[in-house]
Amino acid sequence: MPTSPDACAQEILDVVPVVMRTIRAEMRRHRTADLSVPQFRTLAFIDRQTDASLSDVAEHIGLTLPSMSKIVEGLVARKLVTRQTHATDRRRMMLALTARGQTALQTSREATRACLAEDLAGLTERQRETIGQAMEILRPVFTPQGEVEKQVRKIIER
Amino acid sequence: MPTSPDACAQEILDVVPVVMRTIRAEMRRHRTADLSVPQFRTLAFIDRQTDASLSDVAEHIGLTLPSMSKIVEGLVARKLVTRQTHATDRRRMMLALTARGQTALQTSREATRACLAEDLAGLTERQRETIGQAMEILRPVFTPQGEVEKQVRKIIER
DNA sequence: TATTGTTATACTCTATAACTATA
């Protein structure tokens, strides 16, 4: 197997959209929680980091502020997220999950994971290990980072 | 690293959307060709399989017929694809790339691949090999297949 | 003046349902 950056990029470009299609389709199919991928990721981030600001979420998910604002608006309308203003800096939002939000996240996470897991059950342990390793390699490469972290990483890499 | 189907599914669910974001963003950034991911995939499929029908493309990309119809409509309007009726079965479309379509596909493919490759250049050959292997494992698992092929696979798997 | 967030606007993606044309 070729290992040039170009060949690897080509593989990713071929396969990742296909996997993504399946994830979307399966999330849509679970009418219980019925979350889109961005909604799901937003809930997951707020769950990890309670009282995150809108900017925090937008940056981490990799969306613009207006896009994130709209997504959060929808989640608030569905009572999955609460939006409070920060006590001392009243420009900031403090986002948190409601009980319903936590349930929805849990339900969707498990249902989607179960569907994907079913698709993966036909593989060997060795194959799943390879996939897991690849994901762990890809994660930091494509995870958006704050400006500070980016600078730090650049400096470290020199 | 855990190798259960569930753990593997969780990894994919964490990482694939992040990679996808980057792919979309980079495709948008190349104003030369300016293709969305579905447009790109549609062009790529028609390039591989000239005179494909709309149903062929829809099934392979994993979209409904109306969705695919709309995407193709846009590509035809931009003169990247031609749409002719089949000689003997006049219900069928015969889709093909124009010269402009081939150029756009080539341009977009190379620009996006180059950007991804740049992100991957910091990895070791060994790491890229792992990614390549993982993609080759995932490809058949998530590639939509025709009904016949699905049946055949089910039978073989028994 | 800089930062945080929202509103306005516009486009693409995507689905379901209803329809047309052809076989």
Added chain:
DNA sequence: TATAGTTATAGAGTATAACAATA
């Protein structure tokens, strides 16, 4: 009657630009 595709309609995701409120 069944198949190939289009049209109608609706909603989500996304961006840029312009704006409002707060620091």
